[in-house]
Amino acid sequence: GDAVDVLIAMNPAALKMNVADLKANGILIVNSDSFKENDLRKAQMTSNPLEDHSLDKYRLFSVELLRLTRAALQHLGVDAKTTDRCKNFFALGMCYWLYNRSMDPTVRWIEDKFKSKPLLAEANKLAMKAGYSYCEATEAFQVSYEIPPAQLEPGIYRSMSGNQALALGFVTAAQKAGLTLFQGSYPITPASDILHELSQYKDFGVMTFQAEDEIAAITSSIGAAYAGALAITTTSGPGMALKTEALGLAVAVEIPLVIVDVQRGGPSTGLPTKTEQADLLQALFGRNSEAPIPVLAASTPGDCFWVAIEACRIAIKYMVPVIVLTDGYLANGAEPWRIPKVSEIPEIPVSFEKNPEGFLPYKRNPQTLARPWAIPGTPGLEHRIGGLEKKDVTGNINYEPLNHENMVRIRAAKVAAVGQDIPDVAPAGDADGDLLIIGWGSTYGSITVAVKAQREKGRRIGHVHLRHLNPLPNNLGEVIKRYKKILVPELNMGQLLWVLRAKYLVDATGLNKIQGRPFKQQELEVKIEEMVGV
Amino acid sequence: GDAVDVLIAMNPAALKMNVADLKANGILIVNSDSFKENDLRKAQMTSNPLEDHSLDKYRLFSVELLRLTRAALQHLGVDAKTTDRCKNFFALGMCYWLYNRSMDPTVRWIEDKFKSKPLLAEANKLAMKAGYSYCEATEAFQVSYEIPPAQLEPGIYRSMSGNQALALGFVTAAQKAGLTLFQGSYPITPASDILHELSQYKDFGVMTFQAEDEIAAITSSIGAAYAGALAITTTSGPGMALKTEALGLAVAVEIPLVIVDVQRGGPSTGLPTKTEQADLLQALFGRNSEAPIPVLAASTPGDCFWVAIEACRIAIKYMVPVIVLTDGYLANGAEPWRIPKVSEIPEIPVSFEKNPEGFLPYKRNPQTLARPWAIPGTPGLEHRIGGLEKKDVTGNINYEPLNHENMVRIRAAKVAAVGQDIPDVAPAGDADGDLLIIGWGSTYGSITVAVKAQREKGRRIGHVHLRHLNPLPNNLGEVIKRYKKILVPELNMGQLLWVLRAKYLVDATGLNKIQGRPFKQQELEVKIEEMVGV
């Protein structure tokens, strides 16, 4: 329809009039300078829409357009009225950045249009460039893409972004486990909003610790987990790299911990505001020595809620660190989310060791191989743990060859044991056929629509979207055999592809896009047709 | 023969008399308290063997046995003479630790032997335990294993350990490149000796910087490389984990840098003094986003010399960071090393950009894809680089989707281009047959002898030992096809195995040992016979 992608509202009245035309998750730039008390009164608004969450379903950027434009033109010495009119161009400049388009055509247009008034031309150009620079300067502005609307089953819905969903998921998990939620984190785009969200939930007993760096973020979380908290640490790629040594410690001392990596464009600082799926291999292998860790990935913004809970459940049940992968696209993208009944969500059983009788720090639960969670302060459980190799059961430092091999295999077996809880995959679409598409993470939406379209054209295609990347679902190998060809679309150079080839020796094909943005349905369909023929 | 593995020399005379019986690379514990001026004179020694390198071919531990034993027994109040005799048990305790054997039998033997003199028994037990604790306390004592003697071609030889060879290799590379060698490093077992060695070579203009941590170690090296040095940073697994964020920067700014990871037992702090090969996947994938880096591995202590030079050559020619993997076994193990003629070693051509004419920081050499090395201080070359994504050629910050994909592919192509210089593999043993053994790193010696033994028993076996782990030699896939079965023995849980399966879809078998010590010939032969039949 004629719904718009961007709306720039200079005042409350304009907002009221036009917001209905804005697409869900569309970009809404509002001139916050004109949303003061009496502006609202004039527009007969009882509450401030910039604060009352009524605009949650849009990507709201509340910007002091007036003040900033004035600051930008200060030195020009044009009159106030003209300056203020330039704020439109300031906003336009922002749009150009958000859609990374060139300003040149408009620059020429301005020069032409205001030929007679060179100063005005200058002012407008400056304002536009200032708007553009303003977006570039900070990492505040992240383009987000419309999430293809899914079939909505009946229920109560709200708009939900990935970062928000993670935050709510962790709060829920803590409540269901009856534990204090501790988040040790160091801000980094696009993960910072998880910290911003959780820091508001002190009424749920949430403790947020903004650490001096990512290393202190994860090690303080390890300390908190050791002391009995549900501990999480949240970051993006570069920060993840800094946490890898400490991840090894978490593996060695076998305590529950959830690490969230909201992936962004790289390498290095890369493209902080753009999306990518290229941290999978880092999550699987980015540690010294053999240090296996379960890895989960969320497929939609709303799914982040459920993945957060699942990660906490695994961490606590198996006494392991768990890595959760999302990305910039999920983090900032929003979708309608069916609000679950609190009662629908299973409890997460926790039992701190209490009994000194025969207590040994590495005595294991035979089914999960988990060691006891024996927190300081418990009489009679005084014991020592650390990162050196240790004897199983007693936990005493031990360098004996066979014990080391035994411990390495136990740590691996423990992660493998998580497989007990992973449901078999059931492909969407055709249960067997010409092509199986295996995806993970934020490509879920675009793959789903592409598969739907292609199946309507009569092609026999299945779609498996992996939530568990380590361990992989038990029946995946068998499912793969049911199809002639395997396609693995990823926003990286072929990382899951690599894993599947190694594990199943399957000659799968990759569709790899590494442009800081998601797949277009079109791109997927072209590849599908190329593979199964037109 | 009746050569011994350990020799404990209480004085120069004893050393003189018995050292000949000690195996090459055998453990030599010397009581340094009795190697003072006049002790040497008494034994008619002109120079101090503990300092004159004459014992280089043994693992020399010079220990103040007398002073330490006295300190350990201080509070017992036994007479000086007795105390001093106890130093034998102190040394014995050390041996038990070095071979990690239990002291219990000897404890019982002592108790029995000195039944009548409980105080003496106590003293001897204490001394022995003190010797054991002394080894455990610091990371000074690393068991090293005899390296199976190779066929020695004619030439001048010396005994060479892996860490020493690396140091000499880097000094040689710097000389051949006409660059200052800069080493930014933070001490860590078993890599510290590389720093100790290089810090002695100031007469070669070597600059060693002991940084505050591994992150400063690598980032100072990046700064040094940017300023025109041949820069290296050396560490072990946990330190490697800390360097991964900065590795991404080196990839993004495309400067030459060599990173050495002397692998040790893990995960986390693990077994600092024991050997392991479990950092391969970390070296290949342990970074955020797509950040490919060439990876080399040395196969013998002496080979470390040549690998160091090769790594420097690649880093400079392609303007990339290069990772070198060795391990505790190579680092501390020594072997006879044929000393090359300096003239045999090819120069390493270096050309700093000098010409401002049309200079652009990311303009590439078409053959190597290397960008110019334009060091600060060069008139007219002022330019900016950094970790954000950039436009190729100009190097200006750029977030455009297609440019990003282009840059990611260029960085990958550049690493792939290194393949031009990698010789095809030619299997040792049979050029085709029943079994191909693919190894890497320190397993070279044990695989070689095992293959030799098995071939003498008439089995048709080839052996490929990979020096280049990324990129892999071009013909490896083709070579693999020439054998019925593939065996990949590793001191890890199957890391190269994983890579080969993914790349070549070959159903190779792993032989995995993770006990902090090398393969025994026996273990390999058993596996070979299991695979090709007896």
Place this chain on the structure above:
Amino acid sequence: MTTATLPTLTKKDFQTDQEVRWCPGCGDYAILAAVQSVFPELGIPREKFVVVSGIGCSSRFPYYMNTFGFHTIHGRAPAVATGIKAIQPELEVWVATGDGDALSIGGNHTIHMLRRNVGVKVLLFNNRIYGLTKGQYSPTSEFNKKTKSTPFGSVDRPFNPISLAIGAEATFVARSVDVFQQHLKETLRHAAAHRGSAFVEILQNCNIFNDRAWESITEKDARSERVIQLEHGKPLIFGKNREKGIRRRSDGDIEVVPLGNGIGEKDLVVHDAHHPRPSYAFLLSHMEQRPGFPTPIGVLRAWDDLPRYEDVMNEQVSDVIAKRGHGDLSKLLHAGDTWEVK
């Protein structure tokens, strides 16, 4: 409260079954003995103690203390300890660390923990060397030090741990020496009594890789001549016969003066460890670098009026709960704009 019902603990209660594994003659033994004899005096149940360490010889400390113990990774003990205190503020958390662990790789965590005033006691075993890794110089090694990694002498100027801690807003800083058992115990008692961050530098001898590093202070006689023992409220006097004192000069600096002929205690600086501002402690912290000045040991600064980080953190939570009541999960999930799909 619990203390009332406590079985009184003894030194033995804090010893583990693990062989203590340091080199014979290592100063760490003396520090272990002092801690094991002070802990039982504190009237705190044993399970409330947590000893956290990084990596180093000194960091093996937790294995020998029969309390909860966490041997973490190199340099990170202060951050781990901060997480523990946030969740269980009532625990008695002590960090055992070395000059490399705390000031080299761990420098940032150390200064941030002090800045935040987390209620953790830090025992810095300063042997001016990296012991565990066989003797490289450390950030506290003297300039031009010859070590395994610096055969021609180090080129760094050392940190003064006390000055650094004060610059990082530490509320408690003290110094003692491994071989001064009584003084060490007394200092540990002061540290234990401090609620906020307590930073204790312990001069320790590594007789294998840096023997006699502190000889000028520990050798016979030196103690009285080259060391001044600070005691709150007492004048700054030292010397074998307590014949020297430290006096303020009109320019605000200090000077060493001989006592007698007109100069008496009344003229001397009276030690004020509780001063709210750090300048005086800072002035003392590096006076030994000046000819004729002694090395101060004891408590340089103990200002305890600042709330502990973990307490403020937890109060913030309880305040919000007091104001808003306990969060209602269902309400939270339904927050904002909702609609029904039929």
Place this chain on the structure above:
Amino acid sequence: MTTATLPTLTKKDFQTDQEVRWCPGCGDYAILAAVQSVFPELGIPREKFVVVSGIGCSSRFPYYMNTFGFHTIHGRAPAVATGIKAIQPELEVWVATGDGDALSIGGNHTIHMLRRNVGVKVLLFNNRIYGLTKGQYSPTSEFNKKTKSTPFGSVDRPFNPISLAIGAEATFVARSVDVFQQHLKETLRHAAAHRGSAFVEILQNCNIFNDRAWESITEKDARSERVIQLEHGKPLIFGKNREKGIRRRSDGDIEVVPLGNGIGEKDLVVHDAHHPRPSYAFLLSHMEQRPGFPTPIGVLRAWDDLPRYEDVMNEQVSDVIAKRGHGDLSKLLHAGDTWEVK
């Protein structure tokens, strides 16, 4: 020497073709202008300048300076700069960093670079906030600060960057303000003149996420009332009519006194930036925390008698070469015990 033959450079020579991209009204523009106007005065060839930064709004600085520039990773600029100086000591290396970059994630590298006295100039843009990441509190934010990450107020006590730098053995510490252009330029000139590590805190306004953070200092009148400009050799006087001074008390502390009726300049502390010991500078560094005391700006400490790290490092190499001659590679390879296999 080169300077003689130098074409004199102008501000323009230090500007790049890249659009300067900070928010309209950001204090960073003023700092950029000041640096671009001071660099040409230094008589140093442009290619000798290297501007190194970490990550942050402030760390975009190098892109706008037409010199060699390296935008590294978050917090690591001091370490990268150290490597550069080791290899090319004659380069003029300046680090542009923020309160998060230099004091949070980069705290350890900052204090170690200062301790070593590496000849690098550090410009710390202190806006008391994380700008680039949209406004979380930083290690210099005031206690109880409400930000995106602390909606109920932060619970950390801030660092005083100057005190921290002094505690870390800094040989040069100064403070200026983005909007005090002349003073800022003068301060930059002093920093440029210092051979060792120069640490300059620049109070900077982030008008998007922490607007008016320094208002109490920058607003009209405040400057004279709440700020004291330090000048070496001049008495400590401030106030609109220079009617207030700072005097030593007999206990070594300082106090603010009104000038007149008997109290004159002669009674006041005369600023000694070149004092070899840091205590006086440290005392000044946190005086503004005390009621009635002004915030000091200008050069607090400039003691330049200490050799630069990179110089000692390079001298050590040349000394060894002078003693032993240039190493002979063949000799090196043949060192130790050798034997021939025929």
